[in-house]
Amino acid sequence: MTTNRMFCYQCEQTANGKGCTKAGVCGKDANVAALQDLLIYALRGLSEVAVEGRRLGIVDDGVNAFTIRALFTTGTNVNFDAGRFPELINRCVELRERLKEKVKAAGGKAEYGDGPATYQPAKGIDGLIEQGTKVGLLSDTSLNPDVRSLQHITLFGIKGVAAYADHARTLGHEDDNVYAFIHEGLAAMQDKGLGLNDWIGLAMKCGEINIRVMELLDAGNTTTYGHSVPTKVPLGAKKGKAILVSGHDLKDLEELLKQTEGKGIYVYTHGEMLPAHGYPGLKKYKHFYGHYGTAWQNQTKEFPAFPGPILMTTNCIQRPRESYRNSIFTTGPVGWPGVTHIEGYDFGPVIQKALEMPGFDRDVEGKSVMVGFARNAVLGVAPTIIEAVKAGKVRRFFLVAGCDGAKPGRNYYSEFVEKVPKDCIVLTLACGKFRFFDKELGDIGGIPRLLDVGQCNDAYSAVKIAMALADAFKVGVNDLPLSMVLSWYEQKAVAILLSLLYLGVRDIRLGPSMPAFISPAVLDYLAKKFNIMPITTPDQDLKAILG
Template sequence: MFCNQCEQTAKGVGCTVMGVCGKKPDVAALQDLLLHAVKGLSLYAAAGRKVGVVDPEVNAFTVEALFSTLTNVNFDPQRFVPLIKRCVELTARLKEKVAAAGGRTDFSDPAASFQPAADLAGLVKQGEEIGGAWDKTADPDIQSLQQILIYGIKGISAYADHARILGQEDDQVYAFVHEGLAALANKGLGLNDWLGLVLKCGEINLRTMELLDAANTGAYGHPVPTEVPLGHKKGKCILVSGHDLKDLEELLKQTEGKGIYVYTHGEMLPTHGYPELKKYKHFYGHYGTAWQNQKKEFAQFPGAILMTTNCIQEPQGYQDNIFTTGLVGWPGVKHVKNGDFGPVIEKALEMPGFAEDEDKGTVMVGFARNAVLNVADKVIAGVKSGAIRHFFLVAGCDGAKAGRNYYTEFVEKVPQDCVVLTLACGKFRFFDKKLGDIGGIPRLLDVGQCNDAYSAIQIAVALANAFNCGVNDLPLSMVLSWYEQKAVAILLTLLHLGIKNIRLGPSLPAFITPNVLNVLVENFGIKPITTPDEDLAAILGK
């Protein structure tokens, strides 16, 4: 196997024996094979659009399939078999439609004519032989840009799938996913072509996050500032981790009146700010963090655990009360089908639950763009008066490396006249810090999940308009942590928007060559993090 798609990749180069995340070689091979098959499907989808052939089923399948290959989404080899076979079926059907419409179908790339082996062992062997979807014979810098594109497209697919589930779609998103994957078969593209596709990936991801924002706020209302308990109530309980708001809503509906409290974990914390979710009286509080203590937290949780979308660590081997939904899968972990959370509820009722109430304080969530812009006049006045000197967006993914303590220390050392905005699971290094306020504006503002980077962007744009300047001219610095492919897509969006001087850590992506890194440094001023003291001094000029 060879996998370098996440930040924790072995030795900063690539995992070759087993993934640091827990991914085994057979799963890595099957994910590579599925990506190869989707590349073939994309060739016909891109050709079909040129002659007016667009297949909604192909669109939906494409993002679902790519989403399943993200870090920590699906580690169950058996669940890749039907995905691969379905991809080949859709490819054959689409090829016929394109041919009938007079479109091109004579592709020489092996992905276009891929046929799967008959059994799991054969599929794994095929995946091992094919490897990653980028061109291993190309110039290293082109390979690097192809990998950036692939991982960015995977991030787009995750957000697009979430949005689609809630009824928000835009064919330009699917069209780009197919265009980008089809381009991998074109050996005539040069460095500038690939760089253009990479930046377009950022543009399309912005649209995708806009769709997801519209999906979430349309279904559940705009988040409002909400105080969330970190303790628990005596009684039966279910813990929900991951990202999927629809799954949470359905669980809340099905647990209503059953004497079960529902708690959030990890990236589900911001869901307490949505009016249509917080209305459920048994939706109580937040339990645990997101990464460094997850195994301990899950092992100690006295109820059922529901993991939606990609979650942080492989759960197999230390709990029998864990359930998954959607694309999520690990060998031996029970999977909820057709939105029926009955088995989860039954498990929660079987388990002891919490023996007594416990108060562990609270945290505030719900500072998405509407909430922040509703007090924009106070923010602007604070900046003009000098009460607010600087804004820091300290955001991104969490991970296991010790170097991630940087972000906790950074936030702790941010001066009292500065405001910290945060989003995504990286905030769990410091989300419960009591930083006080400036003129009634909290110094720590939780904007939401990783996809709520869209909200953060809208806040920055609104402030820039208010001060009649560009985003890069604002007293705003971005200090980001990355871990997986959604973070790649968000970073590309920021580059597409021309945002400069981003500090990125805890380490730079293994798939970026020195030459490509130089382009990013020269054009966008991307900097690796150093130490909190050095970076704060450099940003604040002292």
């Protein structure tokens, strides 16, 4: 394989805050970057045909499922295995041509001209990489920079939507409106006639659709596993064999719990899997014990000490160290070259590895944390919360949420939470909470001051809580005693931010840096319309919020 220049700026830690041009800060090399760019290009062509198909009432479920899974593989920290992409690219073109025949037979468009809808893959991975270098994010030099910025905001938001849609589909929940928008948004990238207002509209529509897809995922999680309940999760360990599960996918976790039952193996969560302990349908397994480690970016420090295999279920994988390379497994959209990949739900190899490895040789005492404060749990005590606000016992709510990362500036979030006054409540979700998830913040009249709403996948819960409180106080969301202080890292966060903007939420503080793909003019527009602003210091921001 040949190494070629790349350009990627879809994550917060992109090189120098501008873009990765030799290798990704995330760990992907230029070859993987080119193959991912080529897959996106091929998906744009498939989407053109899918849009034409829908116009004629032709909807292909295989195309829908493939689109979201393929998009998911191009997200940050998901699939680094170059060998997996040629199959995806060729499959994309096969699906496109098959759908074209159906469309043509129904009297639809038959000719598409030069571009992604007629693209033909090169033979061999080197040829594909070469093709990929010509269709990257900056390949169209004729684009207005602000149009490009809005295109990329929409593209990265669509990647986030696709990830959530993939999770929801796994649990049997889907809506063709979601697939229709994804295809519409990708196909629109070929339309040279679209201007700034058109792309602002598509970005806002992405936010609207993301609310729907998060609602589907919430329904999938709660109908399958029950509503989360407040649950104490130990951070220590039990003597015995052990498996660590990271990522987000609850179905993978459930299947592993079923297959390990009665085998003397304890299953632990890592990273975004922590909230899984709050679901009745999962916590019923007696060998589902506790949580190990913190956020995704610390795995290379924490995984070497874990005495069992590690299963990565979705995004968040980093380059595995040699010390645990033979005991880490991937499944679903995740991939790393040389790491064993599990297709489907047969976790026999993971279980066998757990039985071979030593496990914990003794019980390890540790702290515990509380999870399970999703919308059902919080709204169940809404009258108590409302009364506490009216009585002046609770001055303000802070949603301190989002993705974590390795930048030193992210210490802002832990310092911010520590400095939040004792008459305020902090709601949190996603892996950003690992900066402060084990802090003892106490309670206000029995209401914990730190409420863990769940994964980034559970952002719908936070939205529903805010809307329910606004309804109870008979005010708009922006008039609530609620401030949002968010951290972002990758494309799911982009989708969530677009959802908040679609809902008209103002005064969001965002950090640790503003996205490199937002041009100065687009940032100025967002600042004027939504008063979105960068974080400064905890003291400064708290003073500005609380007066």
